[in-house]
Amino acid sequence: MTKSTPTLDPDERLIAVLDSVSDVFYALDRSFRIILFNRRAEEFFGRPRDQILGQVVWNLYPVEQGPVFAQMIRDTMGDGVPRTLNAGSILQPGRSLEVRIAPIGNEGVGVSINDVTERARAERELRRSERRLNLAVGANRIGIFDWHIPSGSTVWSPEMEDIFGLRRGGFEGRAEDFRRRLMPEDLSRFEAEIDEALATGAEHVTFEFRILRADGAIRWLGGAAQFVRSEDGRPVRMVGTNVDITDRKVAEAHQRLLINELNHRVKNTLAIVQGIAWQSFRMGGVPAEVRHAFEGRLAALSAAHNVLTRQSWEAGAIAHIIEEATAPHHAGDGRLTLSGPGLDLEPKTAVALGLAMHELATNAVKHGALSERDGRVQITWTAGEGVLRLTWRESGGPPVRVPAVRGFGTRLLEQGLAADLGGRVNLDFRADGLVCTVEAALT
Incomplete structure (x- = not known):
């Protein structure tokens, strides 16, 4: 005979379900009066159900x-809603609850309680974060956009509409x-940049x-965006921000104008100095070699200024400084080589180094390696720990x-340059x- 499995009566089945x-x-x-009380209710109230069943809930x-x-509870008992x-x-205390009250036919009502403390805390933090974000976006006039790439549908924040004057x-x-x-x-240009970003992943x-x-x-706008991709890697959205940078662009243009004007005036001043020196040297019977050396130093100073002007006088690339200073002194035939990492120098350092390279190159052409066909000059540099x-x-x-005697160029290198x-x-x-x-x- 097959042994039968005991069956639960309906009340036992209901209790088993509620306990699960x-x-x-x-x-x-x-x-x-309490007629059902599951295991979680026992834990919540700290009372066993055999002490609770039959008692009035109050x-x-x-x-x-x-x-x-x-x-x-009274209202739901009365109207069944x-x-x-x-x-x-x-x-x-300190826990957040979600209490649901629902009618059970004509028998009474059921009460379920769910602890939602963590969810409530997360929702509060989300609301606080949203408020902070909204305040930051509004204060900085940041426009936010969300472009759905396949459909072309685009959502703008109110700040984005403000930026566009809508x-x-x-x-x-x-x-x-x-x-x-x-x-x-x-x-x-904008579309080409986006297409390139999409193509390169x-x-x-x-x-x-x-x-x-x-x-x-x-108006000028500047911004940044991030691509959102599907599971197979296809870009489906581009979400980003825009800000109005017109004031910055105007300031940059004005700065370039001032720098160009400054550079123009410096060149004019150097030309005047050169003219005065030429007249003074000629009248005083100064040897041509001295005059040429002085003019070469002025030219080196002007070359360093040109490099700095190209970078808005914020810095000068070391390779460009050396190339400009040494260019007049070699034929570009590979006899003078440069090797070192990319490095920007502050204006004062850039000008001093340019003058030093000019002095060394001049000496190399007159008396050193570049005065002979097989001569070579190798310039190398490194940077580390601020040096x-x-x-x-x-x-x-x-x-x-x-x-036997240190000349002006040598003193310029060892003392002035240092x-x-x-x-x-x-x-x-x-x-x-x-x-x-x-x-x-x-620095």
Whole structure:
């Protein structure tokens, strides 16, 4: 015979089901007596069900402790309409509860309680974060956009509409509505940048462009965006921000104008100095060699200024400084080589180094390695721990003799340059070629 499995009666099955749920649950008859009480309710109230069943709920949960809750139970018992209450727990201070009350036919009502403390805390933090974000976005006038790439549908924040001079809610909602507001000469460049980012799989993209506002004003915008991709890697959205950078662009243009004007005046001043010096030297019977040396130094100073002007006088690339200073002294035939990392020098250091390279190159052409066909000059540099270390090394030239008297160029290198660089300069007159080492502080 097959052994039969005992079956539960309906009440036992109901109790088993209720004990399996994670919510607190109990049921009341129309006299407000507790007729069901699951295991989670035992844990929540700290009472076993055999002590609870049959008691009036107000003995367990006094009316005065929760008048709103008590009224909701009465109302649901009377009209059969489910109700929900979100409130702090009286029995467990500091916990947030979601209480649902629902009719059970004509028998009474069921009460389920779910602890939503963590969810409530997360929702509060989310609301606080949203308020902070909204305040930051509004204070900084940051426009936010969300472009759905396959459909072209685009959502703008109110701040984005403000930037474009539209009324709130006035953006039409399509990508082409954005494109037609870009200046034509900027649109093709902007689209090319986006297409390149999409083609290369970039995660982020930055951009600058001009727009024609609804009021006819032309404004510069700058922004950044991030691509959102599907599981198969296809870009489906581009979400980003825009800000009006017109004031910055105007300031940059004004700064370039001032720098160009300054550079023009410096060049004029150098030309005047050169003219005065030429007249003075000629009248005083100064040798042509001295005059040429002075003019060469002025030219080196002017070349360093040109490099700084190209970088708005914020810094000068070391390779460009050296190339400009040494260019007049070699034929570009590979006899003078440069090697070192990319490095920007502050203006004072750039000018001093340019003059030093000019002095060394001039000497190499007259007396050193570049005075002979097989001579070579190798310039190398490194940077680390806030210090530039540069070496000028000559080889293949005539034998080197230690000068009996330090000339102006040598004194300029060893004393003036060291002071301007905030470091030291050493000239080593080796028999097989001059070696000059420079150490300069980088700020």
